[in-house]
Amino acid sequence: MAAEEHLDDVHAYLVYLTGDRTMAEELTAETFARACKAWKRYDPRRGSAKTWLCQLARSTALDHFRAEKRRRRREQTYASLEGREVTETFGEGLSPALERALAGLSAAEREVVALRVVLELDGEAVARLLGISATACSTRLSRALQKLEAEVKNDVVA
Amino acid sequence: MSSPDPRHEALANELRAAKPKAPAELRERVAALEPPTRERWSFPRISARRVSVVLVPACLLAALGAALIHGLVNSGAPTQPAAARLTEAHGASARPALPGSPDAPLGAVPQQFKSPLVPSSRLQRYDVQLKLRVGNLDGLSNATKRAMQATHHFGGYVAAVNYAAPTAKRGGARLVLMVPIDRVQDALARFSSLGTILAQHVSIKDVQKQVDEETSGIAKLRRQISGIRATLDHGSLSAEKRRSLERRLASGQRRLRALHGTKSATVRRASFAQIKLALVTRKAAAGHSGRLGRTFRDAASVLTREGELVAYALIVGGPLLLLGAAGIAGTRVTRRRSEERLLSGT
Numbered sequence: 001m002a003a004e005e006h007l008d009d010v011h012a013y014l015v016y017l018t019g020d021r022t023m024a025e026e027l028t029a030e031t032f033a034r035a036c037k038a039w040k041r042y043d044p045r046r047g048s049a050k051t052w053l054c055q056l057a058r059s060t061a062l063d064h065f066r067a068e069k070r071r072r073r074r075e076q077t078y079a080s081l082e083g084r085e086v087t088e089t090f091g092e093g094l095s096p097a098l099e100r101a102l103a104g105l106s107a108a109e110r111e112v113v114a115l116r117v118v119l120e121l122d123g124e125a126v127a128r129l130l131g132i133s134a135t136a137c138s139t140r141l142s143r144a145l146q147k148l149e150a151e152v153k154n155d156v157v158a
Numbered sequence: 159m160s161s162p163d164p165r166h167e168a169l170a171n172e173l174r175a176a177k178p179k180a181p182a183e184l185r186e187r188v189a190a191l192e193p194p195t196r197e198r199w200s201f202p203r204i205s206a207r208r209v210s211v212v213l214v215p216a217c218l219l220a221a222l223g224a225a226l227i228h229g230l231v232n233s234g235a236p237t238q239p240a241a242a243r244l245t246e247a248h249g250a251s252a253r254p255a256l257p258g259s260p261d262a263p264l265g266a267v268p269q270q271f272k273s274p275l276v277p278s279s280r281l282q283r284y285d286v287q288l289k290l291r292v293g294n295l296d297g298l299s300n301a302t303k304r305a306m307q308a309t310h311h312f313g314g315y316v317a318a319v320n321y322a323a324p325t326a327k328r329g330g331a332r333l334v335l336m337v338p339i340d341r342v343q344d345a346l347a348r349f350s351s352l353g354t355i356l357a358q359h360v361s362i363k364d365v366q367k368q369v370d371e372e373t374s375g376i377a378k379l380r381r382q383i384s385g386i387r388a389t390l391d392h393g394s395l396s397a398e399k400r401r402s403l404e405r406r407l408a409s410g411q412r413r414l415r416a417l418h419g420t421k422s423a424t425v426r427r428a429s430f431a432q433i434k435l436a437l438v439t440r441k442a443a444a445g446h447s448g449r450l451g452r453t454f455r456d457a458a459s460v461l462t463r464e465g466e467l468v469a470y471a472l473i474v475g476g477p478l479l480l481l482g483a484a485g486i487a488g489t490r491v492t493r494r495r496s497e498e499r500l501l502s503g504t
Contacts, residue, residue, distance in 0.1 A: 007188055011180040017501075025184045032188045065500050091176030098172060108501035117170045118177050131494045145166040152169075 006050045007032070009119050010057050012091075016114030017061050017107055021089055027064060031057040051125045054115060058129065065107075101151030109144035116141050221464050229457035280366040281424070284342060284431035287360075290353035291438055295329055301352040301437050302331045308348045312341040314430065333435040342431040349435055356438070365428050372421040376414065383410045 010031055014024035034056055042052050090102045102110060115126045116137075127137040180188075292301050298321075306316050314337035323329030337345040386407045390400065 007180045007185060008177070011184065012178045015178045021178070024178075025181065028180065028184055029187045032191055036191050062497055062500060069500070091173070091178045094172065094176040098169075106502045108498060111501065113173065117173050120174070131490075131497075145169060148169060149166065 006053050009050055010053050012118050013054050013114045014057050014061060015090060016110040019103055027060050031060045047125060051129060055129050097152045097155035100155060101148045104151055105144055112140045113144050225457040225460035228460045229453040280364055281369050281428040283363040283365050283428050285361040287434045288349055289357040289436040291356050292353040294439055295323055298329050298331060298437055298439050304352060305333055305349055305435055309335045309337060312345045313338045328439045330438040335433040335435060336430040337433055339429055339431050365424055369424050372417055376417050379410055379414045
């Protein structure tokens, strides 16, 4: 399957989106399982395989978030993300300051960073994938990077 | 690809260099997935834009083709029944026509006026429109004169004549002829012999009820007037009461005169049939003579009908389509916002 070439990309995107390596691995496997079933629906004229897989990964992750939200609401237990030990979540060799800064971003901000910077997709494809305008996508990326820069600087100063 | 803002280049480079790699276990899991099966055969997926690019011209061509075929099929020589079809008939009585007078002094009758006019004991208002084609300007002049003579011959009168010959070859005449109702069948038989019938229109309106109402109104008013006169003749009335009754008497008499006038006019009008006779030369009626012209006219009528149907469909379906589109757009916006909220809170 040609889509397997993009395994690292999909995995990296989901790591950024979820901020959780274990969850990202599960969702990556789920995404590829869905891709195998839906492969006949992929139309190369409408975008690259990488973009299509990222879209599928996003949809898988959103389904997971919704289910998780419902489960949490039922159980009335909220797992606190505060005080989590900083590990190498977003990549091997990232500075702890940058790791912390990435963890401090929202999923929406992290995903635009993943798609535009890490996976190096073009602005229009990302805007289409996220369902927003190219300008909104560019603004979101710019703000996310500014936040990261600021957080890293603060962390170094502290 | 570099990040959009060069100020963040170092940050972007660090993020790219540290891109998370899928672990070996995940690679094995994905590799173990069943490979995607290709469908044996299915209809090629065609985008809506491509469909519209093909479908819209195809529909237009089909509409045009249908109109032209209809025009060609229906453009044979105009037959008398088609040309002389009855387009409208109002009123109570509408039975088969009586033949025209056999001793017509204006020549043989080549075609009969198929009208629903029948003698009736009720008062009815007849309006007939008749369009005839004559050979040339001489024929037009001759037919106009003969129509006027025939009208006088039947005891009627010519209400209006409009004769026009703008060129040396073509022209037309419009006559408004009033013919006594008992001679209208004979008159129409004569008029139809003056040329080829292109169109006819008969309208019959029953006015008996109207006349009856006017008659009963007159009788009622007469009784009222008689009553007022009897009261006035009594003599034992105050001056004020007398003036009031005299005013009512004068008013009643005015209304009586007006009602008499209205009734007389209704009866007079019902005793004559109004025949609007249009005579045209062969050139002026060219639209009726050429096969090509008829083809185009029929095709145009079909196209007009198709246009009406499309307009109707748009008027009826347009709001529904708009509602549907608004619903889809609303659902998308709601879903996108819910996703944004979900991701912002994660």
